[in-house]
Amino acid sequence: MRPRQAIPRLASAAFTSFVELPPVHRLLREGVSESFRQYDRELAWPDAEFFIDQAPPRIWGGVGGDSYTGWIYQQGFFAALIKSHVAGRSLSIVDFGCGYGKLAPVSTFFTGPDGRYLGIDIRQDCVDFCSRHYAALPRVAFHRSGDYNGMYSESRSAELAQSTPEREWPVAPGSVDLVLSVSVFTHLQERQALHYIEAIHRILKPGGLAMLTFHVVEEPRKPPRFRSPDKPHLLELFDFRTALPPSGFFFTSSPQTPEDAIAVNDAGLHLLIDGRFELVSLLRGSTTGGEDPFFQDIAILKKPV
Numbered sequence: 594m595r596p597r598q599a600i601p602r603l604a605s606a607a608f609t610s611f612v613e614l615p616p617v618h619r620l621l622r623e624g625v626s627e628s629f630r631q632y633d634r635e636l637a638w639p640d641a642e643f644f645i646d647q648a649p650p651r652i653w654g655g656v657g658g659d660s661y662t663g664w665i666y667q668q669g670f671f672a673a674l675i676k677s678h679v680a681g682r683s684l685s686i687v688d689f690g691c692g693y694g695k696l697a698p699v700s701t702f703f704t705g706p707d708g709r710y711l712g713i714d715i716r717q718d719c720v721d722f723c724s725r726h727y728a729a730l731p732r733v734a735f736h737r738s739g740d741y742n743g744m745y746s747e748s749r750s751a752e753l754a755q756s757t758p759e760r761e762w763p764v765a766p767g768s769v770d771l772v773l774s775v776s777v778f779t780h781l782q783e784r785q786a787l788h789y790i791e792a793i794h795r796i797l798k799p800g801g802l803a804m805l806t807f808h809v810v811e812e813p814r815k816p817p818r819f820r821s822p823d824k825p826h827l828l829e830l831f832d833f834r835t836a837l838p839p840s841g842f843f844f845t846s847s848p849q850t851p852e853d854a855i856a857v858n859d860a861g862l863h864l865l866i867d868g869r870f871e872l873v874s875l876l877r878g879s880t881t882g883g884e885d886p887f888f889q890d891i892a893i894l895k896k897p898v
């Protein structure tokens with residue numbers, strides 16, 4: 594991924610692709626990663642071996658800026674969330690902006706025997722990686738969409754940036770039980786967010802659920818709840834001062850490249866969901882000052898029957 598010269602902070606540091614690290618760092622990380630994985634596997638319960646075996650080899654600093662702990666924790670968190678909100682088996686699941694496929698392994702508990710998980714992403718490297726790495730997992734597939742994102746697209750062009758998002762996901766309308774999307778609406782400006790919420794609404798079955806993460810800011814603003822004295826750039830990244838057009842209900846901390854980090858206020862969230870979804874619950878994550886055990890806010894939305 595392209596390094597960001599103009600914004601030398603988390604958006605560059607954590608989201609820099611692993612492959613762009615200096616060779617010596619790559620070697621070190623690969624070695625540490627492999628040893629960690631081996632030792633962890635020796636001690637793990639058999640159930641946990643599955644997650645260790647499915648974790649990408651290049652887990653640190655990939656497209657989701659993830660750590661090993663974050664990777665595994667998020668799968669457990671979403672497994673519990675899905676189990677407690679969605680009934681039945683053979684679920685059809687779409688993971689919008691799947692990145693390196695964090696939720697693909699855990700999806701297999703819910704898609705059997707006849708459902709499927711489809712990960713969609715704009716990045717060819719992610720889709721190629723996922724298609725190879727999870728080839729042995731049952732009922733998972735990946736699709737590269739031709740859409741544009743100011744932070745994540747592999748090529749930058751003014752023409753692409755202005756293009757209307759593609760409507761051609763390989764998913765039939767009204768066919769999906771659950772749409773997951775972690776850390777994607779947090780990188781979408783209003784026009785795109787409205788487009789994708791509509792697309793998600795279209796593909797869901799009546800009664801289907803969407804679990805989408807956001808940064809939902811309150812007035813007066815709350816600082817992030819996490820304490821991270823060694824990462825002051827995080828406080829800057831989540832300081833959503835600049836309101837974005839057209840509504841002014843979307844905010845960024847990074848006016849040069851707004852997609853680096855985007856928040857909505859309550860009116861922005863309702864602009865997206867009202868008339869489309871019922872808000873089942875809103876979990877309040879740590880980056881916007883919430884008390885729930887996740888880093889972003891999670892909106893659980895239901896398409897009315």
Ligand SMILES: C[S@@+](CC[C@H](N)C(=O)[O-])C[C@H]1O[C@@H](n2cnc3c(N)ncnc32)[C@H](O)[C@@H]1O
Nearest residue numbers: 657690691692695714715716740742745775776
């Ligand atoms: C922060 S990463 C999160 C990845 C993954 N969901 C996770 O939690 O590990 C955001 C992902 O969304 C993808 N993305 C951004 N805009 C997108 C769009 N319009 N359509 C599909 N994927 C998109 C990016 O390429 C990137 O892989």
